[in-house]
Amino acid sequence: MLPIKPTHSQAMAATNRIGWLCCLLLSMTLSIVNGQQAPDLRVTIRFEQTLLIDALHQLNELSDIKLSFNPSNIPSDKIINRSYTQVNIDSILKEILGDSFELKYIGEYIIIQKKQSQKSEKQNYQFKGDVKDATTGQTLTNVTIYEVNTLNSTLSDEKGEFELDFSAKKGITALAISRKDYQDTVIMVSDLHTLESAIVLSPAPIPASPNEKTELGKKLENYKLVRLFTSKENRKNTENVKQLEERYFQFSLLPSIGTNMSMGGQVTHKLSFNLLAGYSYGLNEGFELGGLYNINRKNVSGCQIAGFGNTVGGTTHGIQIGGFLNTSKEKVTGVQIAGFTNFVTADIEGLQIAGFTSIAKGLDGTQISGFTNIAKGPTDGFQLSGFTNITKDAKGGQISGFSNITHGDMDGIQISGAHNYSQNLDGMQLTSLLNTAHEVKGFQMSALVNTSKILHGTQLGFINYADSIGDTGLQIGLINLGRKNSLFEWSVEHADVIPIRITFRSGSNKLYTALSAGMQLEDEKLWTYGVGLGSKIFLKSKFYFNPEIHAHRLMQQENNDFETVNQLNKIHLNFGYQFFKHLSLSGGPAINIYISDYINPESGLIGNDIANKPFYDEVQEENIRIQIWLGYAVALRF
Numbered sequence: 001m002l003p004i005k006p007t008h009s010q011a012m013a014a015t016n017r018i019g020w021l022c023c024l025l026l027s028m029t030l031s032i033v034n035g036q037q038a039p040d041l042r043v044t045i046r047f048e049q050t051l052l053i054d055a056l057h058q059l060n061e062l063s064d065i066k067l068s069f070n071p072s073n074i075p076s077d078k079i080i081n082r083s084y085t086q087v088n089i090d091s092i093l094k095e096i097l098g099d100s101f102e103l104k105y106i107g108e109y110i111i112i113q114k115k116q117s118q119k120s121e122k123q124n125y126q127f128k129g130d131v132k133d134a135t136t137g138q139t140l141t142n143v144t145i146y147e148v149n150t151l152n153s154t155l156s157d158e159k160g161e162f163e164l165d166f167s168a169k170k171g172i173t174a175l176a177i178s179r180k181d182y183q184d185t186v187i188m189v190s191d192l193h194t195l196e197s198a199i200v201l202s203p204a205p206i207p208a209s210p211n212e213k214t215e216l217g218k219k220l221e222n223y224k225l226v227r228l229f230t231s232k233e234n235r236k237n238t239e240n241v242k243q244l245e246e247r248y249f250q251f252s253l254l255p256s257i258g259t260n261m262s263m264g265g266q267v268t269h270k271l272s273f274n275l276l277a278g279y280s281y282g283l284n285e286g287f288e289l290g291g292l293y294n295i296n297r298k299n300v301s302g303c304q305i306a307g308f309g310n311t312v313g314g315t316t317h318g319i320q321i322g323g324f325l326n327t328s329k330e331k332v333t334g335v336q337i338a339g340f341t342n343f344v345t346a347d348i349e350g351l352q353i354a355g356f357t358s359i360a361k362g363l364d365g366t367q368i369s370g371f372t373n374i375a376k377g378p379t380d381g382f383q384l385s386g387f388t389n390i391t392k393d394a395k396g397g398q399i400s401g402f403s404n405i406t407h408g409d410m411d412g413i414q415i416s417g418a419h420n421y422s423q424n425l426d427g428m429q430l431t432s433l434l435n436t437a438h439e440v441k442g443f444q445m446s447a448l449v450n451t452s453k454i455l456h457g458t459q460l461g462f463i464n465y466a467d468s469i470g471d472t473g474l475q476i477g478l479i480n481l482g483r484k485n486s487l488f489e490w491s492v493e494h495a496d497v498i499p500i501r502i503t504f505r506s507g508s509n510k511l512y513t514a515l516s517a518g519m520q521l522e523d524e525k526l527w528t529y530g531v532g533l534g535s536k537i538f539l540k541s542k543f544y545f546n547p548e549i550h551a552h553r554l555m556q557q558e559n560n561d562f563e564t565v566n567q568l569n570k571i572h573l574n575f576g577y578q579f580f581k582h583l584s585l586s587g588g589p590a591i592n593i594y595i596s597d598y599i600n601p602e603s604g605l606i607g608n609d610i611a612n613k614p615f616y617d618e619v620q621e622e623n624i625r626i627q628i629w630l631g632y633a634v635a636l637r638f
Helices: 052-061 089-097 224-229 232-240 261-266
Strands: 009-011 024-028 042-051 066-068 079-088 101-106 109-114 122-133 144-147 153-155 161-169 173-178 184-189 194-201 249-254 267-274 277-280 282-290 293-296 300-306 309-312 316-322 325-328 332-338 341-344 348-354 357-360 363-369 372-375 379-385 388-391 394-400 403-416 419-425 428-431 434-440 443-446 449-455 458-469 474-484 487-495 500-507 512-520 526-534 543-556 566-580 583-596 616-620 624-637
Touching (some): 042 052, 052 079, 052 089, 079 089, 089 101, 089 109, 101 173, 109 184, 122 173, 144 161, 153 161, 224 293, 224 309, 232 261, 261 277, 277 282, 300 309, 316 325, 325 332, 332 341, 332 357, 341 348, 348 357, 379 388, 419 428, 434 443, 449 474, 474 487, 487 512, 512 543, 566 624
Parallel strands (some): 122 194, 309 325, 316 332, 341 357, 348 363, 357 372, 363 379, 388 403, 403 419, 403 428, 428 443
Antiparallel strands (some): 009 024, 024 184, 144 173, 173 184, 267 277, 282 293, 474 500, 487 500, 487 624, 500 512
């Protein structure tokens, strides 16, 4: 067998009973030099009345084309008349060779083999020898020696020695010797049964300006869980060998015990069954079932189911179901379901469901977990967890039993049992304890506290705080606090019904809350407490109009019956003058609306005798008395 344009060749001498070898050692430069893989190389060439064997020689003369074939297998009378312009070499070879040949790619090398029928006779072979560095002469350990069709393989030992026994179809046997950072060597074998050779490997040239994308992050084979299930030979073969294979089916007990043996990391499948665990290059629109663990170095499309977990080193497109975990280093498009955790180093577009936690870089879809969801990048969808949700930016919603955290913009809704946080809120926060945000353009609602640095939206809670309140900002609560553009005011007041009253106002001039308490020391000796809302509208620089509404509970100083209705509502139309920043005087008419079912023990009448010439006085159903009259109020505010 003759090589075509090898970078170097080495005649092999047989030391067994067969005294000659029909094979040559062929070294080839891997794609570390050129970023294009051999099948993707595009060429322009014209054949006119050219014999097939001559056409192959012409292709081999082109730059970056390295062919290896047995000339005796090439038809001697086949004529080629074709013209190609920037067509990839894979398409050209398949067209001129026809269906009788198949191609194997190892780095930049193309091996042309004649197809054999399923019934072709198999022969047993043995290949042994040692491997050295062509430059230094030092022995090389952990070199992968494998048959390219069956993927039978072995590694050189600490002395650089190896021995490989394999069975292959007669006439199509090819051996490859590969090691990381070295040029591969290919041996074409015809009829020899036992081969012995001293192999030398040349170091691969180091490119002056590498343009190949370097692998980011930790290699899959360095993960502790992957190392636990894979053997040293699995990992070394993955490191050394560039050849990739596609097979329809594989079965394995463990990554080193199965139809692919220790070369499973180089093979993509459509059907993959692992009794305990399996290790493959990928899954191509197929199905994989593992008793414990499925490991795929690169991309997976289809469905993976494992009793323990699934690990993918590339992209995932489809469904992953793991009893404990699912992991993927690159983007996931589809569904991950795990008993404990889902982990995606890149983005997920789809659904993650986990008993404990789901983690992804970015989320376009939904995360559901029993404890926590984490999207380190933006979220466009929903996060639902029993404890906490965390993301960078969110468009959609977060619902948790305890806390939601959005480190960037939140354009959606956060609902939690205790705490919500977002950097910038253009949506809604709902919780029982605490909502926090840097800038609020939406709505915060809490049973206890809402806080923000800048408020352009609305806060509704028991206590509201905003460092700065914008023109559109509103605070609605019992206590509203702030620094810039906020209102914080006390007042001493006198009114027709309650002559002595103290009121605390907080919020902003646009809308504030008023808490008040007062007393009446006349015959019935009443005291009162209540809450109200108001607005301070400046008509000129000092004059302002001040509408307010109040609701007050009236209590007798000697008889406090909380079961009765005894409520005085007031509508104030005040006008005021602002002397200084923290000093003003206001006053104006008020409409008093008194609602009561309290029975006065002295008079026997319904309600306290507080109305002054009411213009409406009626007793409604269930003995509820309503009185309405005009009053007044004045206040000194500071």
